[in-house]
Amino acid sequence: MRYTSHLLMNWTKKVYRLVPNWKRETEVKNLGYKVHGNPFSTSTRRVLAVLLEKGLSYESITVDLKSGEHKTEPFLSLNPFGQIPVFVDGNIKLHESRAITQYIAYVHSTRGTQLLYLQSHETMAILTVWMEIEAHQFDPFASKLTWEQAIKPIYGLETDQVVVKENEANLEKVLDIYEKRLGKYRFLVCNTFTLADLHHLPNIQYLLGTPTKRLFEDRPKVLKWVGEITGREAWKMACDHEKYWFGKQTK
Amino acid sequence: MRYTSHLLMNWTKKVYRLVPNWKRETEVKNLGYKVHGNPFSTSTRRVLAVLLEKGLSYESITVDLKSGEHKTEPFLSLNPFGQIPVFVDGNIKLHESRAITQYIAYVHSTRGTQLLYLQSHETMAILTVWMEIEAHQFDPFASKLTWEQAIKPIYGLETDQVVVKENEANLEKVLDIYEKRLGKYRFLVCNTFTLADLHHLPNIQYLLGTPTKRLFEDRPKVLKWVGEITGREAWKMACDHEKYWFGKQTK
Numbered sequence: 329m330r331y332t333s334h335l336l337m338n339w340t341k342k343v344y345r346l347v348p349n350w351k352r353e354t355e356v357k358n359l360g361y362k363v364h365g366n367p368f369s370t371s372t373r374r375v376l377a378v379l380l381e382k383g384l385s386y387e388s389i390t391v392d393l394k395s396g397e398h399k400t401e402p403f404l405s406l407n408p409f410g411q412i413p414v415f416v417d418g419n420i421k422l423h424e425s426r427a428i429t430q431y432i433a434y435v436h437s438t439r440g441t442q443l444l445y446l447q448s449h450e451t452m453a454i455l456t457v458w459m460e461i462e463a464h465q466f467d468p469f470a471s472k473l474t475w476e477q478a479i480k481p482i483y484g485l486e487t488d489q490v491v492v493k494e495n496e497a498n499l500e501k502v503l504d505i506y507e508k509r510l511g512k513y514r515f516l517v518c519n520t521f522t523l524a525d526l527h528h529l530p531n532i533q534y535l536l537g538t539p540t541k542r543l544f545e546d547r548p549k550v551l552k553w554v555g556e557i558t559g560r561e562a563w564k565m566a567c568d569h570e571k572y573w574f575g576k577q578t579k
Numbered sequence: 580m581r582y583t584s585h586l587l588m589n590w591t592k593k594v595y596r597l598v599p600n601w602k603r604e605t606e607v608k609n610l611g612y613k614v615h616g617n618p619f620s621t622s623t624r625r626v627l628a629v630l631l632e633k634g635l636s637y638e639s640i641t642v643d644l645k646s647g648e649h650k651t652e653p654f655l656s657l658n659p660f661g662q663i664p665v666f667v668d669g670n671i672k673l674h675e676s677r678a679i680t681q682y683i684a685y686v687h688s689t690r691g692t693q694l695l696y697l698q699s700h701e702t703m704a705i706l707t708v709w710m711e712i713e714a715h716q717f718d719p720f721a722s723k724l725t726w727e728q729a730i731k732p733i734y735g736l737e738t739d740q741v742v743v744k745e746n747e748a749n750l751e752k753v754l755d756i757y758e759k760r761l762g763k764y765r766f767l768v769c770n771t772f773t774l775a776d777l778h779h780l781p782n783i784q785y786l787l788g789t790p791t792k793r794l795f796e797d798r799p800k801v802l803k804w805v806g807e808i809t810g811r812e813a814w815k816m817a818c819d820h821e822k823y824w825f826g827k828q829t830k
Binding site: 408409420422423424426427430431434435449450452453456457459460461463464465502505508 | 674677678681682686704707708711712753
């Protein structure tokens with residue numbers, strides 16, 4: 329079977345017109361999804377945010393990072409790279425948080441928040457560019473800053489201020505570009521919230537509790553965007569680990 | 580306009596059946612594409628590989644990295660992050676090599692090598708997982724090894740053997756997982772060549788000219804895969820900079 333995406337786009341538009349009383353599904357749906365992870369991990373929270381934006385139910389399974397559970401069997405059978413989260417949908421086991429978010433967003437494109445930008449190949453390309461920017465321009469510096477200032481102290485390790493300074497200098501340059509972009513659109517890709525914005529949330533949330541917060545405050549449009557995306561109901565739920573992680577455990 | 584990807588999948592199957600004499604397009608097609616880049620850059624070669632797998636014509640515009648052309652205007656108007664390549668399709672300007680490859684693969688899904696794995700959401704998810712693995716597990720180590728051993732010498736800089744040793748140790752663990760995966764499938768995602776394999780090519784090609792080659796040779800299935808993907812006609816063309824880069828320049 330070979331797909332043709334030009335036809336695919338045109339026919340989908342027709343299909344849409346054929347369903348006149350199209351209704352957004354809003355009730356929480358239980359499809360037996362399982363998330364193996366840890367509520368404090370940035371990657372786990374990325375996946376939770378999508379599930380909650382889509383109003384999907386899930387079972388949480390806590391992986392004990394301190395004892396190294398993720399580096400031993402049976403976890404390695406779920407993900408040979410020994411990293412959380414792992415998302416289980418029946419026989420499908422997915423790892424890499426940004427692949428999981430895309431899978432959920434595609435499968436449930438008609439539910440809850442849209443998250444994709446499916447109008448055309450061009451709009452999807454812009455979404456992909458900004459997902460890549462998050463992964464390759466923003467995350468390398470942001471996640472080092474999160475590690476040094478928010479995670480190391482939890483483990484009783486000392487923050488390396490030289491590393492902080494270096495990564496802040498690099499992050500500033502990236503945020504200058506974001507400031508210009510957010511002068512054109514309300515969100516990074518367009519005027520609606522997409523996966524590209526969502527992927528930024530876990531690191532931004534941690535950095536707001538560190539002196540790096542200043543980098544956002546120095547840029548009015550970035551600050552407004554940060555306020556808007558961290559203020560989303562689904563994101564606040566994703567950060568409420570008592571209710572939306574430990575409350576979802578069945579074991 | 581809201582898309583529904585379930586319907587989209589089903590209807591595409593129907594569309595396909597409605598086109599009984601479906602033919603793969605094979606002649607080289609000129610759509611006025613432009614690639615701003617450098618033939619020795621790994622990211623530029625990633626984009627060329629896709630264009631050549633698809634049999635698409637393009638104009639190449641060399642960006643002089645030594646003089647820092649990518650860090651000044653007018654290049655910064657093409658990509659504010661100051662990185663090559665930039666792909667221009669009419670009014671659309673895309674950067675981030677892995678976003679460009681996906682755009683081309685979707686737009687031209689009926690031409691040349693398929694590169695995607697569009698059968699279902701599940702197959703696309705597996706492709707996405709392996710594209711993420713390349714980007715987040717393989718590339719960080721592989722590109723540092725390429726930089727230290729293949730690029731630094733070009734600029735007259737000394738290879739740091741401590742960095743090489745560290746990154747080789749990490750890359751070995753990744754390749755052990757690849758060795759198992761390639762025992763199940765001919766390529767990383769499935770039994771056909773996809774974007775996930777293609778994204779690995781630029782670093783692998785450079786590393787084959789360095790002592791790191793040994794890491795591939797030590798693993799029979801990885802070695803077979805490396806031989807198969809680097810031996811592809813389109814990839815050999817992408818590496819032939821005289822003909823497929825400088826020969827495509829119009830200025």
